[in-house]
Amino acid sequence: MVDVLNALVVLANFVVVPGIAYGSQLALGALGITLIYGILRFSNFAHGDTMAFAAGAVILVTWWMQAQGISIAPLPTALLALPFGIVATVLMLLFTDRYVYRFYRRVKAAPIIFVMASLGVMFILNGVVRFIIGPNDQRFADGERFIIRARDFKTLTGLDEGLAIKVSQGITVVTAVGVVIALFWFLNRTRTGKSMRAYSDNEDLALLSGINPERVVLIVWIIVGILATVAGTLYGLDKTYKPFTFFQLLLPMFAAAIVGGLGNPLGAIAGGFVISFSEVTVTYAFKRVVTYLVPEAWAPDSLVQLLSTDYKFAVSFSILIIVLLFRPTGIFKGQSL
Amino acid sequence: MNWRNISLFGFVGLMLIFVGFLQSWSVAFSLINLCLLSSIMALGVNIQWGYAGLFSVGTMGFVALGGVGAVVTSMPAETEAWQAGGLQVIGALVFAALVIVGAIQIWKRMAPGRRRTVSLILLLVVGFFIYRYLFDPAVEAIEKVNPAGAGYLGGLGLPVIFGWIVGGLLAAGAAWLIGKISLGLRSDYLAIATLGISEIIIFIMKNEDWLTRGVKNVNGIPRPTAYEVDLQVNPGFLDWANWLGIDPVTLSSLYVKASYAILFVIVLAIILWMSEAALKSPWGRMMRAIRDNEEAAEAMGKDVTKRHLQVFVIGSAVCGIAGAMLVSLDGLLTPTAYQPLRYTFLIWVMVIVGGSGNNWGSVLGGFLIWFLWIEVEPMGLWLMNVITSGMADGSGLKEHLLESAAHMRLLTMGAILLLVLRFSPRGLIPEK
Numbered sequence: 001m002v003d004v005l006n007a008l009v010v011l012a013n014f015v016v017v018p019g020i021a022y023g024s025q026l027a028l029g030a031l032g033i034t035l036i037y038g039i040l041r042f043s044n045f046a047h048g049d050t051m052a053f054a055a056g057a058v059i060l061v062t063w064w065m066q067a068q069g070i071s072i073a074p075l076p077t078a079l080l081a082l083p084f085g086i087v088a089t090v091l092m093l094l095f096t097d098r099y100v101y102r103f104y105r106r107v108k109a110a111p112i113i114f115v116m117a118s119l120g121v122m123f124i125l126n127g128v129v130r131f132i133i134g135p136n137d138q139r140f141a142d143g144e145r146f147i148i149r150a151r152d153f154k155t156l157t158g159l160d161e162g163l164a165i166k167v168s169q170g171i172t173v174v175t176a177v178g179v180v181i182a183l184f185w186f187l188n189r190t191r192t193g194k195s196m197r198a199y200s201d202n203e204d205l206a207l208l209s210g211i212n213p214e215r216v217v218l219i220v221w222i223i224v225g226i227l228a229t230v231a232g233t234l235y236g237l238d239k240t241y242k243p244f245t246f247f248q249l250l251l252p253m254f255a256a257a258i259v260g261g262l263g264n265p266l267g268a269i270a271g272g273f274v275i276s277f278s279e280v281t282v283t284y285a286f287k288r289v290v291t292y293l294v295p296e297a298w299a300p301d302s303l304v305q306l307l308s309t310d311y312k313f314a315v316s317f318s319i320l321i322i323v324l325l326f327r328p329t330g331i332f333k334g335q336s337l
Numbered sequence: 338m339n340w341r342n343i344s345l346f347g348f349v350g351l352m353l354i355f356v357g358f359l360q361s362w363s364v365a366f367s368l369i370n371l372c373l374l375s376s377i378m379a380l381g382v383n384i385q386w387g388y389a390g391l392f393s394v395g396t397m398g399f400v401a402l403g404g405v406g407a408v409v410t411s412m413p414a415e416t417e418a419w420q421a422g423g424l425q426v427i428g429a430l431v432f433a434a435l436v437i438v439g440a441i442q443i444w445k446r447m448a449p450g451r452r453r454t455v456s457l458i459l460l461l462v463v464g465f466f467i468y469r470y471l472f473d474p475a476v477e478a479i480e481k482v483n484p485a486g487a488g489y490l491g492g493l494g495l496p497v498i499f500g501w502i503v504g505g506l507l508a509a510g511a512a513w514l515i516g517k518i519s520l521g522l523r524s525d526y527l528a529i530a531t532l533g534i535s536e537i538i539i540f541i542m543k544n545e546d547w548l549t550r551g552v553k554n555v556n557g558i559p560r561p562t563a564y565e566v567d568l569q570v571n572p573g574f575l576d577w578a579n580w581l582g583i584d585p586v587t588l589s590s591l592y593v594k595a596s597y598a599i600l601f602v603i604v605l606a607i608i609l610w611m612s613e614a615a616l617k618s619p620w621g622r623m624m625r626a627i628r629d630n631e632e633a634a635e636a637m638g639k640d641v642t643k644r645h646l647q648v649f650v651i652g653s654a655v656c657g658i659a660g661a662m663l664v665s666l667d668g669l670l671t672p673t674a675y676q677p678l679r680y681t682f683l684i685w686v687m688v689i690v691g692g693s694g695n696n697w698g699s700v701l702g703g704f705l706i707w708f709l710w711i712e713v714e715p716m717g718l719w720l721m722n723v724i725t726s727g728m729a730d731g732s733g734l735k736e737h738l739l740e741s742a743a744h745m746r747l748l749t750m751g752a753i754l755l756l757v758l759r760f761s762p763r764g765l766i767p768e769k
Contacts, residue, residue, distance in 0.1 A: 037525075042525065043525040043528065043529060100755060100759075103759060110524075111524055111525060112392050112524050112525075113758065113762075115392070115524075115525060115528060116685075116689065116754070116758055117755060117758055119682055119685065119754065120751045120752075120754035120755035120758065121751065121755070122682075122751070123678075123682070123686075123747050123748070123750045123751030123754060124747070124748055124751030124752060124755070125751075126678070126747045126751070127744050127745065127746070127747030127748030127749075127750075127751060128748065130741070130744035130747065131741045131744045131745075131748065132741075134740070134741070135744070247678075251529075251532060251533055251536060254529050254533075255533070258526070258529065308544065310540070310543065310544045311540060311544065313536065313540065314536070314537050314540040314541075317533035317534070317536055317537050318533075318537065320529070320530070320533050321518070321519070321530055321533055321534065324519070324522055324526055324529075324530050325518060325519075325521075328522065328526060
């Protein structure tokens with residue numbers, strides 16, 4: 001029985017906890033992509049760099065606050081800087097919308113043209129972020145590091161294996177749940193949210209019923225800005241902030257959004273967890289878990305690992321492609337071109 | 338060809354000559370070589386996007402595969418590694434291919450239902466474990482043979498020019514497979530799928546050390562041209578350098594770069610001529626008809642899926658050839674150097690800026706954008722020097738600005754792309 005508990009703790013420590021945290025971050029990013037797809041009807045390749053920009057803005061404010069001695073220890077100061085980052089990001093997004101995307105909306109350009117314009121925005125944001133904050137790793141996490149340390153867990157429970165939960169992981173999950181609840185409340189309960197869903201379902205009908213499209217677009221960008229800032233900052237707190245990693249996150253986020261069905265917010269969340277858990281489980285070496293569960297004589301010599309950890313990202317891309325091939329509309333029905 | 342286009346090309350030529358005088362001829366020739374390669378890649382993308390309207394952003398993967406083609410053709414074979422596990426690795430790969438073919442057959446032949454699903458999963462799972470059982474020890478054995486110098490299978494030891502062709506063929510083969518899988522998807526989805534697949538190709542190259550030495554890189558890839566060290570001891574060459582009054586070391590490097598440039602110009606000319614001929618042929622007209630209205634073309638009895646696959650394979654092959662040429666220019670295969678920004682999106686900027694659908698436009702775009710990509714950095718540094726000239730030395734802002742000049746190129750590319758898309762969506766040399 002103790003062995004089973006130990007195995008569960010190992011699994012929780014190396015698979016479940018990191019999987020949930022990473023999944024929440026992906027889900028928040030995928031929500032942004034899916035909302036843009038649902039309402040503005042294009043795949044926004046600049047979303048990863050939007051997150052890099054947002055997190056960069058948060059980091060700058062955090063550094064300033066740290067220099068001023070403002071802190072909310074034991075929580076990281078970055079949480080306090082979040083609203084400022086959101087404002088900066090939303091302003092940036094509205095600027096790009098006003099000077100890039102609005103023109104193509106007016107001329108009713110093909111979705112591909114939007115995607116190309118988003119490539120241009122991606123290049124520019126890439127440059128701007130590196131220009132302001134540089135291409136290197138930046139540290140901005142402070143406050144308490146762990147909710148529970150592996151050693152404390154061992155003394156507390158008397159098990160051989162420890163379970164460590166980082167503060168950043170806890171914050172990620174709590175914030176993600178909060179943001180998602182607020183988003184769904186907004187989309188399903190408020191008048192504006194309902195008008196957005198109407199616009200997404202049937203543009204012409206929505207226009208006929210007097211919904212102002214520019215207002216819908218404005219609100220989408222505001223929501224996307226909030227989501228991108230929260231997602232980017234949480235990812236930066238939990239792992240590391242380096243502008244390039246956000247560009248690499250673009251594909252897993254797309255994978256999450258597509259797996260769940262593009263344009264479907266619920267699907268994006270589910271997709272985020274599908275992607276994160278498959279990445280973690282396929283590349284995790286199950287040796288220690290198996291050793292606890294089977295009789296001693298059967299203990300495996302190999303790592304019991306399906307693919308080496310280097311293939312982590314490749315896993316999510318493969319899932320993306322498999323889903324695109326067999327169920328292009330995603331697990332939950334999304335919009336399909 | 339009209340005067341406007343000739344002057345556009347003349348402008349780029351003049352800029353390159355300026356670089357020759359202002360920086361050095363060696364820099365100018367390096368620029369020209371990469372401009373030529375960029376043009377070939379842009380031609381490849383133009384075949385996919387400009388002719389047929391396929392929004393495929395997997396260019397990086399095909400360029401990288403072309404590089405693998407050059408390595409497996411031109412590097413000397415590692416006999417010991419082959420004996421250690423070469424055949425077993427190939428056997429394992431053949432086995433994996435058979436399993437996949439079998440799975441496809443099950444999917445196609447058996448009636449949908451639980452039995453099909455179960456046997457499919459069973460075949461794939463059992464196949465995967467047998468494959469790993471065959472593959473892993475062989476790879477381990479190969480990587481153990483002289484890991485510092487080799488640790489991979491090497492190549493066939495043929496002249497590297499053949500490698501360019503093999504690179505193209507390899508890319509074409511991969512494109513056929515990928516196209517079979519993904520060309521049914523439309524616009525955005527195709528873009529995301531191809532982007533993902535190209536990343537997977539790079540992941541495989543980084544991790545399959547037995548084939549590409551992974552992150553250890555393959556270096557010393559044979560050249561199609563002379564080597565500087567040989568030239569510098571060649572009496573005829575030394576006489577020539579003496580007669581020209583140029584330092585032999587400088588001249589030898591110029592000579593090598595110029596011979597690359599000549600080879601590249603020949604390849605570019607052949608591909609350009611073939612693309613133009615194809616574009617003007619009935620085949621080209623059919624392609625444009627499909628691009629402009631797929632339903633109508635299909636109603637006229639054109640097999641759209643097949644044509645898309647064809648044009649995807651051809652375009653990818655061109656990118657693969659360019660990738661192989663790039664590797665033989667560098668003499669080095671570095672899997673970690675392949676970044677989508679540089680090898681996919683930048684090429685797209687070239688095509689769009691040059692003029693999608695127009696081959697000459699792609700060539701111009703390749704030259705112009707590559708030139709800017711390289712030269713924006715010194716220009717940005719100069720600009721920053723001007724801006725910061727009034728600031729006190731050692732101030733943090735000044736140093737930050739000077740350091741950041743390197744990132745000007747991304748900004749510039751984005752700005753160019755957005756401006757061209759908005760104000761001149763048909764590019765510098767529009768399609769006729």
